[in-house]
Every structure is written in C-alpha cells, then in structure tokens.
Amino acid sequence: MPLETEARAELRALLDGLRPDDGDLLEALHRIHHRYGHISREAMEVVAERLRLTPAHVYGATTYYADFRTTPPPPVTVAWCSGPACRLRNANGIRAAFEAVFDCALGEDSPDGRVAFTLGQCNGTCEQAPQVWLQERVVGKLTAARAVELARALREGEDPETLGWPDDASGDGAGG
Amino acid sequence: MAGAYDALRERADAAWEAWRHPERPRIDLAWDTSSLAAGAGRVREALEAQVAERGAAVDTGVTHGYGLQWLQPLATIHWPDGTRVLYGPVTPGRVGLLLDEAAGLVGAAAELAVGVLSGSRPGIPAIGEHPFLACEDERRLLKRIGHSDPGEIDHYVATGGYHALSRMLDRHHGPDAVRQLQQDAQLLGKGGAFFPAGVKWNFLAGAADEERYLVCNADEGDPGAWVNRVLLEGDPHVVIEGMLIAAHATGAIHGFIYIRNEYPLAIERMRDAIAAAEEAGALGANIFGSDFSCTLEVIAGAGAYVCGEETGLIASIQDDRGMPRIKPPFPAQSGVFYKPTNVNNVETYASAALVLEHGAEWYRELGTPTNAGTKIFSFSGDIARTGFMELPYGVAMDDVIDALGGATTRSGAPGALKAIQPGGPLAGYLPAGLSGSLTLEREAFAEHGALIGAGGIVFVGEDANSIELNLMFAEFLEDESCGRCTTCHHGNQRMTEVFRRVLAGGGRPEDRHNLEMVGDALQYSNCVHGSASPTIMRNTLRFFSEEFDAHVAAADTRLAGRGFVRYRVADQDDPRLESARLICPVDAIRGSPRGGYTLDETTCVRCGACHDLAPRGIARDDLVALAAARAVT
Numbered sequence: 001m002p003l004e005t006e007a008r009a010e011l012r013a014l015l016d017g018l019r020p021d022d023g024d025l026l027e028a029l030h031r032i033h034h035r036y037g038h039i040s041r042e043a044m045e046v047v048a049e050r051l052r053l054t055p056a057h058v059y060g061a062t063t064y065y066a067d068f069r070t071t072p073p074p075p076v077t078v079a080w081c082s083g084p085a086c087r088l089r090n091a092n093g094i095r096a097a098f099e100a101v102f103d104c105a106l107g108e109d110s111p112d113g114r115v116a117f118t119l120g121q122c123n124g125t126c127e128q129a130p131q132v133w134l135q136e137r138v139v140g141k142l143t144a145a146r147a148v149e150l151a152r153a154l155r156e157g158e159d160p161e162t163l164g165w166p167d168d169a170s171g172d173g174a175g176g
Numbered sequence: 177m178a179g180a181y182d183a184l185r186e187r188a189d190a191a192w193e194a195w196r197h198p199e200r201p202r203i204d205l206a207w208d209t210s211s212l213a214a215g216a217g218r219v220r221e222a223l224e225a226q227v228a229e230r231g232a233a234v235d236t237g238v239t240h241g242y243g244l245q246w247l248q249p250l251a252t253i254h255w256p257d258g259t260r261v262l263y264g265p266v267t268p269g270r271v272g273l274l275l276d277e278a279a280g281l282v283g284a285a286a287e288l289a290v291g292v293l294s295g296s297r298p299g300i301p302a303i304g305e306h307p308f309l310a311c312e313d314e315r316r317l318l319k320r321i322g323h324s325d326p327g328e329i330d331h332y333v334a335t336g337g338y339h340a341l342s343r344m345l346d347r348h349h350g351p352d353a354v355r356q357l358q359q360d361a362q363l364l365g366k367g368g369a370f371f372p373a374g375v376k377w378n379f380l381a382g383a384a385d386e387e388r389y390l391v392c393n394a395d396e397g398d399p400g401a402w403v404n405r406v407l408l409e410g411d412p413h414v415v416i417e418g419m420l421i422a423a424h425a426t427g428a429i430h431g432f433i434y435i436r437n438e439y440p441l442a443i444e445r446m447r448d449a450i451a452a453a454e455e456a457g458a459l460g461a462n463i464f465g466s467d468f469s470c471t472l473e474v475i476a477g478a479g480a481y482v483c484g485e486e487t488g489l490i491a492s493i494q495d496d497r498g499m500p501r502i503k504p505p506f507p508a509q510s511g512v513f514y515k516p517t518n519v520n521n522v523e524t525y526a527s528a529a530l531v532l533e534h535g536a537e538w539y540r541e542l543g544t545p546t547n548a549g550t551k552i553f554s555f556s557g558d559i560a561r562t563g564f565m566e567l568p569y570g571v572a573m574d575d576v577i578d579a580l581g582g583a584t585t586r587s588g589a590p591g592a593l594k595a596i597q598p599g600g601p602l603a604g605y606l607p608a609g610l611s612g613s614l615t616l617e618r619e620a621f622a623e624h625g626a627l628i629g630a631g632g633i634v635f636v637g638e639d640a641n642s643i644e645l646n647l648m649f650a651e652f653l654e655d656e657s658c659g660r661c662t663t664c665h666h667g668n669q670r671m672t673e674v675f676r677r678v679l680a681g682g683g684r685p686e687d688r689h690n691l692e693m694v695g696d697a698l699q700y701s702n703c704v705h706g707s708a709s710p711t712i713m714r715n716t717l718r719f720f721s722e723e724f725d726a727h728v729a730a731a732d733t734r735l736a737g738r739g740f741v742r743y744r745v746a747d748q749d750d751p752r753l754e755s756a757r758l759i760c761p762v763d764a765i766r767g768s769p770r771g772g773y774t775l776d777e778t779t780c781v782r783c784g785a786c787h788d789l790a791p792r793g794i795a796r797d798d799l800v801a802l803a804a805a806r807a808v809t
Contacts, residue, residue, distance in 0.1 A: 021513070023432070023475065025495035030437075030476055053495065064497040064658075066479030067437050083399040084597060084634045085556040087648050089586060090784055097783035100761035119655075121479065123438045124402020124632075125213035126556035127245040127563070136440075138213035145788035148761050166215040166267065 011046040020052040025061055029068055038069040066119065076115045076160050078151075079133040080106060083122025086130035093144045094130055101151035115154055139164035180457050180464040181342035184333055192334030195325065197258050200233045201278040205266075206241035206250040206322070208409050209402075209441050214248035214265065222268035226275055234278050240410035242322035244308055245563040247290060252322070253278045259295030262303060262322070263288040293323065308561050310579045311571045313542055316550055317526055318566045321410040326445060329452040332413040338458050340533035341417050344424060345466040349532065351381060354425040358528055360536035362548040366403075367393055367484075367521030368599060368630040370547075370618055373528060376518060379508035380426040383516030390419055390431035391512065391519040393489055394446075397436060397481040398600025399652070401632025403552040404522040406564055408435065408442035411526070412449035416459060416472060418525030421532050423470040426518055431472045432493050437479055446474045481656035485703045486519040488658065499658040500703035521630070523552060542568040547617040551631055558584045558591065558637030573614035577635070583608075586639050595636040595720070599629015601649040602708035605642070605715040608635075626715055627708070641798075642720045643727050646713055647675040653709045664706030667698040671713060681735030681799075683728035688717060730803035740799040741782050748772045750793025756786035 014031050018024040028047045032039050044058040051058075062068050080095050095106060102110040102117050109116045120133055128140025132147075139150065153163055205211070205220055220236070227234055241250045247264035251274060254260045263285055266274060276284035282298065291303030303309065315321070324331035332338070344354060359374030380388055392415065396404040407415060419431045435443050450472050453459035461469045475493055482488045483498035490511050492498030511517020520528075527549060531539045540548040547569035553576075554564045560581025567576070573596070577583070585591035593608035604626025606614070614620050621628040636645065654668040671694050674687055684690075695710030717724060730740065745753070745765075753773050757765040764780040767773035775786070775794070786794045 021495075023493045023495060023512070026475055026478060026492065029478065051495065057495075061495070061497050064480060064499075065477075068478055082648070082652070084636075084645065084648070085400060085562070087645065088558055088634075088636065088640050092644070093782060093784035096781040097761055097785055100781050100783065121397065121438055121481075122399035122401075123209060123213075124400070124405055124554060124556075125210050125245070126400065127210065127248065128213050129556070131213070140213060143788040144783040144785035145759050148759050148783070148785045151761070165218065 007042060008046055011043055012050070015047065015050045018050060020050075025051055025053070025058070029058075029062060029065075033068055037073040038071055040070070066121075069116075074109050074113050074116045076154055077118060077133075077135060078102075078115060078154070079118045079120035079136075081120045081122060081129070081131045081133070083126065083129070085122075085126035089130040090144060091130040094132070094142055094147045097144045097147040098132075098151050101148060101155055110155070112155070114157070134164050135160050137164070140166075181338065184338070184456050184458070188330035188333035191328065191330035195237075195328070195331065198235065198254060198256055200235060200256060202235040202237050202254045203274055203278055204237040204239040204252040204254055204325070206248065206252075206264075207238040208240045209405060209439065210245045211241050211249045212441070215267070216249040218268050219249045219251070219266055219271060223271040223274075226271055230275065232275055232279060234275060238325050238327065239323070240321050240326050240406070242290075242293075242303070243318070243406075243563045243565055244290060244306070244561070246561050250290070250322075252293060253285075255295075257295065259297060260293040260323075261297050261300055262290040262293050264290055307581070308563060308579055309565065311567055311575050312565050313550070313568050315566050316530055316542075317407065317414075317523065317552055318410070320414075321406065324411075326410050326412060327448060329413060329449070329456055329458075332411070333456075336533060337413050338417055340529055341420055341424075341458065342464050344421060344532060345464055345468055351425045351427065354421060354532060355381060357536055358425075358531055361531040361539040362536075363524070363527055363531055363539065364547070365521060366523040366527065366551060366630065368603070368627065373520060373524055376508070376520070377422060377426050379506070380428065380516055380518040383508055385516050386427070387515045388426060388428040389512045389515055389517040390423055390426070390428045391486070391489060391493065391507075391517055392419055392431060392433040392522055392525055393484065393486065393519055394433055394435040394439075394442070394522045395477050395484040395489060396439075396522075396630070397484045397656075398603075398630055398632050400554065400556050400597070400634040401600060401630055402554045402564065403631035405439050405442055406552060406554075407522050407526055408439065409445050412445045413453060414526045414529055415446070415522055416449060416453050418527070418529035419472060420459065420463065420470055421528055422518065422520065422525060424468055428518065429470060431470065432475050432512065433472060434475045434477060434483070434489055434493060436477045436483075443474055443476050450474065480658075481652070482658045482703070482705050485705060487703070489519065490517060497658070499660055500705065501660075502702050523631075544568075544570040544617055546619065551616070553616065553631045553633060555580055555633050555635070557597070557635040558586070558593070558640065559635045560584055560588075560590075567616055569617045571616045573611040573616065576616065577611060580635070583635060583637055585637055592638045593635055594638040594640055595642065597634040597636055597645070597712075598632070599627050600632060601652050602704060602711055603627040603629035605636075605645070605712045605719070607719045624715075625718065626711065642716055642723050643675060643679055646716050647672065647679055649712050650675050650709075653705070657705060661701040661703075661706050663697045663699075664701040664703075664709065667694050667701070667706065668709055670694050671698075671710070678724075678727050678731075680737040680739050681730070681732055682737060683731040685728060687728055688724065691717065726800050726804050729807070730800045732799075732803075735799070738777070739782070742777065742797040742799055743775060743780055743782065743784065743787060744777070744795055744797065745773050745775050745793060746795035747793045750790050752790035753793040756790040756794055759785045759789055761785065 131140040250264040273285040364370040488500040507517040583593040650672040657665040
C-alpha cells in the first residue's frame with residue numbers, strides 16, 4: 001500500500017461517489033483537473049485505486065485527451081483558436097505573434113512560467129474570428145498587432161481580467 | 177397516468193403565461209456561448225447597474241440568441257402585452273437605450289432593432305423579413321430558440337414539450353409503432369452519415385441482451401460546426417424527450433449524453449435540464465406514473481475529435497482511451513460496457529421527438545423526396561453574416577450565400593468566394609463556381625466527391641490560400657488520429673509533411689503523386705477519421721489544381737524554408753512605420769523616421785502586426801502570385 005498522505009486523502013475525498021466499471025474515469029479526471037489545474041502522478045494512482053484500473057491505464061487516458069495537463073499550469077492561459085474562420089483572418093500570424101512575445105511554441109509554457117499558450121478548438125463563435133481564449137473568455141476580432149499588445153501586457157504581469165474586453169462604443173471586439 | 181402529465185402541464189401553462197405577459201417590461205438577454213463571447217456578461221452587469229440606478233420598473237431575464245450571431249450580444253424587450261422585439265448588438269454602453277425603449281420611449285433603441293418576434297411595433301419589421309432568414313421555412317427544431325428561457329422546463333412543457341412522450345406512454349404508441357413511425361418519416365441520422373434512425377433502432381430492439389444503452393453523440397468536433405450546441409443550450413429538453421422516446425422504442429434503460437468539453441454552458445444546461453425533468457417526473461423511475469423507466473447522464477469529453485466516431489465515443493464513456501475499434505461487432509450488438517447500444521446525434525434524437533408529436537407526414541412536408549425534413553446549419557468564414565439557421569434540405573446554395581450577405585475579403589470588405597468547405601476536416605473543399613448547382617442535400621455534394629457532413633459550412637474568400645487550408649486540416653487530422661491504424665496516423669503525418677514543405681517553398685514535381693498515394697493508403701483505415709481524411713486534399717488536387725501546381729512551380733531554395741509570404745518596407749513616407757517598428761515582436765524592423773526603415777526577412781516571423789498598423793508602409797507579398805505573374809510575362 002502506498003503511504004497515506006494528506007494529499008492522497010484530499011484526492012480520495014474529491015472522488016467521492018465514483019465507482020469502478022461505471023464510466024466514471026472522465027468525471028474523476030475532470031474533478032481533479034478542475035481543482036488542481038493538472039493531474040499529477042499521485043492523482044493518477046489514487047484514481048486507479050478508486051476505479052480499480054492500473055495506473056498505466058489512467059496515464060494512457062489522461063495523456064490521450066488534449067484538455068488534461070500533467071504539470072501545474074501557469075497562472076495565465078491563452079488558448080489559440082485553430083478553427084477555419086480564424087485561419088481565414090490571419091490566425092497563423094496571430095499565433096506567430098504570441099509565440100514570439102511569449103518566447104515559446106504553441107503547446108508550451110512561457111519560459112518565465114507566466115503563461116501557457118495552448119491549442120484551442122473551434123467552439124462556433126466564429127463571428128468573433130480571429131480569437132483566443134484568455135482564462136477561458138473569448139477575446140475576439142483580433143489582429144496580429146492587437147495580439148502583440150495583449151501578449152506584451154500579459155508578459156508584463158497585467159491582470160488578465162482587465163484585458164481584451166470588447167470596445168463599448170462600436171460593439172466590436174478589441175484585443176489588448 | 178395522464179394525470180401526472182396534466183398536472184405538470186397545468187403548472188407550466190401558468191408559468192408560461194406569466195412569462196409571456198409580464199406585469200412590467202422585461203429585458204431578456206441572449207445567454208449562450210455566442211453572446212458570452214461577445215461580452216454578454218458585461219452587458220448584464222451594466223444593465224443591472226442601470227436598472228438599480230434609475231429605479232427602473234423593468235425586469236431582466238434570459239433567452240437563447242436567435243441565430244444572427246454577428247449581431248450579438250442580442251437582447252429582447254418583452255412588453256406586458258406580449259410584444260417582443262429583438263435588438264442587437266447591445267453593448268454595455270447601449271443598455272440605456274433599451275431601458276428607455278422598454279420604459280415607453282418609442283424609438284429610443286430603433287437603431288438596434290433587428291425584428292419583431294411577437295406582436296407588432298411601429299416601424300420595425302417582423303423577424304421573418306430579415307434577409308438572413310430568407311431561406312428558412314418553418315422553424316421546427318429551433319421553434320423555442322429565442323422564444324423561451326432554456327433553463328425553464330415549464331416553458332418547454334407549455335409549448336407542447338413532453339406531450340408526445342406522455343401520449344406514447346398512455347399506450348397510444350407501442351415500441352414497434354414508434355420505430356415504424358420514424359421509418360415512415362424517413363428520419364435520417366443528422367450527424368453526417370444519413371443512416372435511417374428507425375432502422376438503427378430496430379437493431380437495438382432486436383438485441384439479445386435486456387441491458388441496453390443509448391448514447392447521444394454531442395461531441396460536435398468539426399471546426400466551424402455548432403449545430404448541436406444550439407440545441408443543447410437553447411432547448412435541452414427536446415434532446416431528453418427524443419432520447420426517452422428512443423429508449424421506449426428500443427428497450428434501453430439508461431442513456432449517456434457525451435458533450436465535448438469546449439461547450440461548458442451546454443454541459444451545464446443539459447445537467448440542469450436532466451435534474452428538472454427528474455423532479456417533474458418526466459425522467460427516471462416510472463415516468464409520468466407509467467411502468468417505463470429510464471435515466472440519463474451527461475459525460476463531458478476532454479478534447480479528442482475522434483471521440484465523435486461512435487466506437488471511439490463508446491470507448492471514452494467506458495473508461496478507456498477514446499480509440500475507435502473495428503466493426504463488427506456494431507454498437508447494437510456490443511456497445512457501452514459491451515452491452516447493446518444505440519448511438520445517434522443530438523439533432524436526430526430531437527427530430528425523433530418532433531416526428532412522434534406531429535407525425536411522419538408532417539415531417540416529410542419539408543425537404544426533398546430523398547432528404548426529408550429540416551436541418552440546422554451553421555455558417556461562417558468569409559461572409560458578411562455569421563450564424564445558424566434551420567433549413568429544409570434542398571435549399572439552393574446561392575440563396576444561402578445571399579442570405580449570408582455575400583462573400584467578403586480577408587479584411588471583411590465585399591469580395592468574391594473561392595471555395596465552400598462543408599462538414600469539417602473530413603468532408604470536402606469545393607470551388608465556389610459550383611454553388612449555382614449546389615443544393616443543401618447529400619447527393620449534391622456526393623456528386624463532386626465531397627460530403628455535406630453534420631451541418632457546419634465554411635465559406636472561403638478569394639484571397640485565401642487553399643494550400644494553407646489543406647495544411648491546417650492535415651495537421652488537425654494528424655493531431656487527432658487515435659494512432660491505431662498506421663495508414664491513418666502515419667498517412668496524415670505524411671500528408672502534413674508534404675503540405676508543410678510545399679508551403680515552405682520546397683515543393684517537388686512528384687508531390688502530387690505523393691499525396692495521391694497517401695490518399696490511397698489512408699482510405700484503408702479502420703474508421704472514417706482515416707478513410708475520409710484525404711477528401712479535402714483530393715478535392716483540392718481536382719478543383720484547385722492550378723493553385724497547387726503554382727506553389728510547386730514557385731519552389732525556390734533561396735526561400736530557405738521561410739515560405740511564400742514576405743513582408744517588406746514599401747513606402748518610407750508612411751508616418752506609421754515607427755509604430756510598425758515598435759509593434760514588431762522580434763525587432764525585425766529597424767531604423768528611424770529620419771534615416772528610413774529596413775525589415776530583416778530572416779528575423780521576421782510573418783505575424784503581420786506591422787502590416788496591420790502601417791498597411792501602406794509595409795507590403796505583404798505573396799511570392800507564389802509574383803512568380804506566376806513573372807512566368808506569364
């Protein structure tokens with residue numbers, strides 16, 4: 001038996017009500033990801049124990065899905081929409097702008113540990129194209145120039161809550 | 177038994193009447209993924225603050241947007257006499273206009289008026305007269321969208337919801353009759369495969385095992401498609417009712433609604449609707465007092481496109497990685513937990529509820545002889561108006577393009593179309609020139625080697641690059657391959673490599689043949705993710721042959737793999753060059769207003785930020801077009 005720790009006890013409590021052979025693995029992973037922002041090796045072991053799966057099985061599932069991280073997330077996440085309507089509006093250039101300012105490739109965290117730059121999938125708000133999700137909020141109608149401004153503000157530690165809101169007067173979105 | 181439903185209906189009618197004729201004006205904000213993306217959260221804050229500040233005799237409520245997404249955030253003013261008018265875009269700075277209008281200042285918000293949803297209002301046309309809705313006939317699946325609060329089960333019941341279920345359980349329709357009715361209606365699966373729903377249900381009804389499951393496929397992963405999202409967020413109970421009808425018709429005891437994680441509001445609304453339906457006795461044990469019992473649960477996906485394939489979906493539900501497996505056995509023989517299972521799309525279940533309520537003949541009234549009924553479509557890309565509508569199958573593509581306000585360029589100005597990209601990354605890429613002969617039904621697309629898919633259609637303007645779009649889809653397909661079939665994971669990897677190299681300026685004469693070979697191999701993959709992944713590439717080589725060849729012909733080792741897009745200083749007199757220098761994220765632009773500017777091509781990452789700020793001073797060159805022009809002269 002692995003050593004019982006406070007962290008394990010907390011993980012176990014989080015999985016309350018989940019059972020083996022009941023289709024609960026995704027729910028278990030979501031609960032942990034929601035609480036901790038990532039799924040640690042220890043969490044995978046606790047999930048495996050609870051659902052009577054092997055840790056390897058849980059690891060396989062965790063890493064199969066794009067939405068689960070296995071390392072703690074930076075405080076800010078920018079998800080870049082990769083959908084077609086965005087691509088028709090210079091989404092590739094916008095991606096290059098974020099990568100240059102964050103100094104990391106899509107799918108990586110910035111070296112200063114401040115921002116995660118992740119791949120986002122189209123959610124059908126294409127009237128806002130091209131867009132990113134800043135802390136899960138759509139920042140739409142971007143240009144590469146606005147993307148650079150937004151990325152610089154984030155890199156300089158500005159509060160994401162204050163950034164990227166649509167402009168009141170025009171009803172148009174505005175980044176940065 | 178009818179008593180349980182009647183009591184629910186009575187309660188619902190009272191609540192509905194109160195909502196339809198409020199004691200004082202009410203402003204209903206569109207509250208859906210699209211309105212939230214447009215900033216509805218801040219609109220609500222501004223509205224509530226102004227109501228408090230003015231002490232306005234106005235209430236606030238919630239509905240789902242009407243489909244005209246480019247006008248989000250949308251809001252409806254609902255007057256005590258039942259008149260309702262749709263307005264948009266309602267930004268935080270404009271809520272005062274709506275409050276004035278609601279309070280009796282007629283015309284205060286006239287500039288934002290979109291159309292009258294109910295009753296009449298001087299000077300504002302009925303919503304049906306809006307050009308965006310010119311191709312629509314009767315809204316059936318969307319009947320409650322924008323006309324009710326999707327969080328209120330009472331609104332669903334008072335507008336006829338759960339009536340078909342109740343009547344069925346009153347033994348007016350046995351399971352056999354219900355399945356036959358779906359066949360008579362010619363209800364075909366709406367997830368893109370067009371398989372007859374009634375026939376599929378027969379498979380499950382005839383299964384050997386008594387423990388049977390239903391799955392609702394709400395893993396709507398096609399980029400550019402949000403048909404299911406609208407139903408899940410806008411009318412969740414119609415999905416529940418459709419699944420209960422299917423459960424009764426097939427003997428299923430439990431259903432899973434598998435919703436992609438990109439739709440958090442849909443997940444929340446469906447979970448709330450399930451709880452409300454259980455409390456109302458419309459779901460769970462002994463539904464409406466009958467001996468029929470069925471439970472439902474929502475499962476949230478976690479970002480895997482291939483879970484939209486039914487066996488991948490089943491694997492994902494039962495704790496495995498979401499990898500499709502080989503068929504047979506089909507889900508009706510061995511599905512979730514190896515028990516017989518029926519998988520349908522969200523819209524198919526919802527349609528089944530309508531068929532049972534209104535009859536097979538009613539369903540077939542709209543559509544074409546081979547494609548009965550209506551379908552929700554979502555339209556995006558280089559068009560003036562982005563949104564969703566419900567159309568009878570068979571509508572002419574040119575009419576749809578007109579309704580969408582015509583084509584636009586990359587910058588949103590009026591333009592011409594290059595291509596039509598239906599149904600996500602597996603379905604096709606057709607030249608806009610075919611639009612005159614294209615109708616919204618599967619045969620019209622199949623004729624050209626494409627699929628119509630699940631309802632998302634993206635329009636591609638003439639200044640777009642088809643090869644870049646091919647690379648985008650190839651990368652998507654490579655990323656999302658589950659990895660089981662070598663043909664698929666390696667084939668899509670190869671396809672990606674070839675397109676990437678061609679776009680980087682390293683195309684080779686044999687690349688067309690390379691791609692064709694990869695396409696031949698891909699089609700032998702187990703599931704449709706692999707077998708259909710060459711569709712867009714094949715359409716491109718067939719219909720956009722010249723564009724592909726031009727990229728290969730323009731190949732040049734001097735480009736050093738930097739591709740065909742080049743930014744350069746074109747006009748030293750543009751005063752905005754200094755701001756272009758400052759915005760460059762890699763300091764590729766150097767110089768000063770006095771000494772002039774240079775742009776270092778080897779440092780440039782081609783983001784285009786400088787061109788955004790100084791479009792005259794910084795030119796964006798397309799080297800393929802330049803090479804082609806040189807070849808002609």
